[in-house]
Amino acid sequence: MKNAFKPVRFRQAVSCSPIRENVVHVEVGKYVLAHKKHIRNVQTILGSCVGLIGYRDGHGFVVHVFSPIQASKMLQQLQIDVRREVGCALEDFHMTISGGNRVHPKNSLDVGKQNIEAVIGSLERRPDLKVHLGMDSGNVVKLSLDTGAVESRKL
Helix, strand or coil, X not given: CCCCCCCCCCCCCECEEEEECXXXXXXXXXXXXXXXXXXXXXXXXXXXXXXXXXXXXXXXXEEEECCHHHHHXXXXXXXXXXXXXXXXXXXXXXXXXXXXXXXXXXXXXXXXXXXXXXXXXXXXXXXXXXXXXXXXXXXXXXXXXXXXXEEEEEC
């Protein structure tokens, strides 16, 4: 593995906004890849969108996927960035998938379910993929880069 790096910002793939000391918020359709020496917590807000969260040895990422079309392209770019910045494969991270919430229960078009299927379809099947999906409201998901713990709380 390479040495710890500062939060990376790639073209349009990465965007982060500090919202409090030691917390970075991932915007819609973006991701953050970082090391615990530079950021302690990374979080995003999810409705029907899906968050993919990964952690390995102090390195972590939070991906905010807002459409099925975006999922594959975004995860391919993340794979490239992980290899370049961390020196390992995306599959070497412990991952959690969250979101895909049904925020409009009366709507027959379940965008959250489509987003879940797109993200999982873009990943290889993995036994360590933790799943926290399909709630009836939005949620905030936070990754601690100190411990690798993933917290999810209802909005």
